Amino acid sequence: xxxxxxxxxxxxRYAAGFDNGALPLPPAKHVAIVACMDARLNPYGLxxxxxxxxxxxxxxxxxxxxxxxxxxxxxQRLLGTTEIVLIHHTDCGMLTFTDDGFKESxxxxxxxxxxxxAEAFADLDDDVRQxxxxxxxxxxxxxxxxxxGFVYExxxxxxREVK
Amino acid sequence: xxxxxxxxxxxxRYAAGFDNGALPLPPAKHVAIVACMDARLNPYGLxxxxxxxxxxxxxxxxxxxxxxxxxxxxxQRLLGTTEIVLIHHTDCGMLTFTDDGFKESxxxxxxxxxxxxAEAFADLDDDVRQxxxxxxxxxxxxxxxxxxGFVYExxxxxxREVK
Numbered sequence: 001x002x003x004x005x006x007x008x009x010x011x012x013r014y015a016a017g018f019d020n021g022a023l024p025l026p027p028a029k030h031v032a033i034v035a036c037m038d039a040r041l042n043p044y045g046l047x048x049x050x051x052x053x054x055x056x057x058x059x060x061x062x063x064x065x066x067x068x069x070x071x072x073x074x075x076q077r078l079l080g081t082t083e084i085v086l087i088h089h090t091d092c093g094m095l096t097f098t099d100d101g102f103k104e105s106x107x108x109x110x111x112x113x114x115x116x117x118a119e120a121f122a123d124l125d126d127d128v129r130q131x132x133x134x135x136x137x138x139x140x141x142x143x144x145x146x147x148x149g150f151v152y153e154x155x156x157x158x159x160r161e162v163k
Numbered sequence: 164x165x166x167x168x169x170x171x172x173x174x175x176r177y178a179a180g181f182d183n184g185a186l187p188l189p190p191a192k193h194v195a196i197v198a199c200m201d202a203r204l205n206p207y208g209l210x211x212x213x214x215x216x217x218x219x220x221x222x223x224x225x226x227x228x229x230x231x232x233x234x235x236x237x238x239q240r241l242l243g244t245t246e247i248v249l250i251h252h253t254d255c256g257m258l259t260f261t262d263d264g265f266k267e268s269x270x271x272x273x274x275x276x277x278x279x280x281a282e283a284f285a286d287l288d289d290d291v292r293q294x295x296x297x298x299x300x301x302x303x304x305x306x307x308x309x310x311x312g313f314v315y316e317x318x319x320x321x322x323r324e325v326k
Contacts, residue, residue, distance in 0.1 A: 002309055003192045004246050010211030011322040018320025020203065025254060027202035031166045037218040037234055039190035040183065044207050048173030051208065055200040058221045060234035067230035070279040071200055071223040073269070078256055083167050091188060093241055106236070106303055114303045116233040140269055140277045146167055157181025159174040 023052040025079065031055070032075040034131070035087040036062035036094075040154045043087070055081055061094040062087055063119040063127065064134040073140045082143045086131050087159070089152040094120050094127075124151055128162040186215040188242065194218070195238040197294070198250040199225035199257075203317045206250070218244055224257040225250055226282040226290065227297040236303045245306045249294050250322070252315040257283050257290075287314055291325040 032055040033043050043049060043056050055075045057068055064086070075081045099118040107113045121127035128149035135147050149162045195218040196206050206212060206219050218238045220231055227249070238244045262281040270276045284290035291312035298310050312325045 002246060003194045004248055004309055004311055006192075007194070007210040007212075007248065008322065008324075011209050013211070014209045015320040015322070020320065021318045023203045023317070025201075025203075025256060029166045029169075031170070032200070037195070037220045037238065038188075039215050039217055039219075040186045040188075042207060042212075042214045044205055045214065046174050046177045047170040048176070049170075049205075051205045052202050054202055056202075056221050057200045057223075058219050059230055060220075060237040065230045065233075066279045067222055067228045070228075070277070070281065073277065074223040074256065074265075074281070075200065077269070078260065078265075083165060085167055085170065093188060093237065097241065102237075102241075106240070110302050112302070114233070114236065116229045118233065118237070139273050139275070142272075146165055148167055154186070155184045157178040157183065159171065159178070161171075 020051045027052070027054045027079065027081055029053045030081045031083040031085060032057060032072055032081045033085045033087065034062055034064065034068055036060070036089055036092060038089055038092065041087065041089050041152050046152065046159065055079070061092060061119050061121065062131065064131040065119065069138045069141065072135065076141060076143050083146040084135060086128060086149040087152050088124055088128050089154055090124065091154050092124065095122065095124065125162045183214045190215070190217045190242065190244055192216045193244045194246040194248060195220060195235055195244045196248045196250065197225055197227065197231055199223070199252055199255060201252055201255065204250065204252050204315050209315065209322065218242070224255065224282050224284065225294065227294040228282065232301045232304065235298065239304060239306050246309040247298060249291060249312040250315050251287055251291050252317055253287065254317050255287065258285065258287065288325045
């Protein structure tokens with residue numbers, strides 16, 4: 001039995017106890033979260049979110065690239081969110097390599113480098129600030145009154161704001 | 164009090180009851196989820212995931228663009244995941260507009276079109292198949308034995324595989 005099959009069995013149990021069928025499409029709390037994909041960072045538990053509350057956007061690092069700007073533009077323009085919360089975290093995999101090194105290792109194996117920037121970073125707080133800046137600088141995201149960046153500490157469970 | 168401040172108060176409660184400080188960086192279940200950012204789709208509840216289990220990658224639509232391929236490459240190459248689960252869902256915002264219309268409406272307001280494709284889609288199952296195909300066609304993701312696509316039904320809570 002694959003892990004995917006295990007997860008499907010869990011999904012059947014979820015459906016059996018399901019009572020959220022009437023939730024509307026727009027997020028009730030009008031907030032969009034952008035967070036790292038890290039397995040230890042559970043935005044639902046951490047932020048007390050339930051089904052229907054918030055858009056949750058995630059990728060390697062919780063960095064802001066074109067696709068997160070796309071998702072945020074859709075979130076605000078079509079679905080009415082107005083606050084943005086960005087979350088990086090301690091002990092992140094993105095702190096363990098460099099773009100150049102990672103892409104060169106791929107080139108040696110595959111024969112070419114991937115077309116994307118790997119978005120590795122050396123300083124956690126600086127990268128949170130860069131992510132906030134990328135949002136603030138984007139002309140297609142209309143509402144920027146509340147764009148705040150945080151570091152989640154995987155060792156303590158605490159969320160620390162980056163100023 | 165902003166919604167963000169409310170979420171921060173929830174985060175303090177989470178930290179107060181935190182006992183996951185020793186979880187390792189690589190996901191215990193060796194699986195990466197790619198899902199839509201939709202507020203009604205909670206991958207933790209749906210798939211029975213806990214802190215430490217899986218990488219969770221999310222964006223508008225659950226579509227696969229360059230940034231999801233980047234995240235999946237990092238997930239597999241640096242953190243040992245081997246299965247990929249893609250999840251779109253019914254009543255998705257991405258079914259309600261076209262790329263051309265959305266970008267033109269932005270141009271009329273901002274004065275220029277955004278550089279990204281909006282990734283809207285007209286057929287849910289076809290877009291799941293396209294997302295699976297984009298993963299399978301990517302040369303930089305090494306493990307493709309288990310790349311499966313699903314539609315989550317927001318009305319019933321059920322997860323349906325797309326073949």
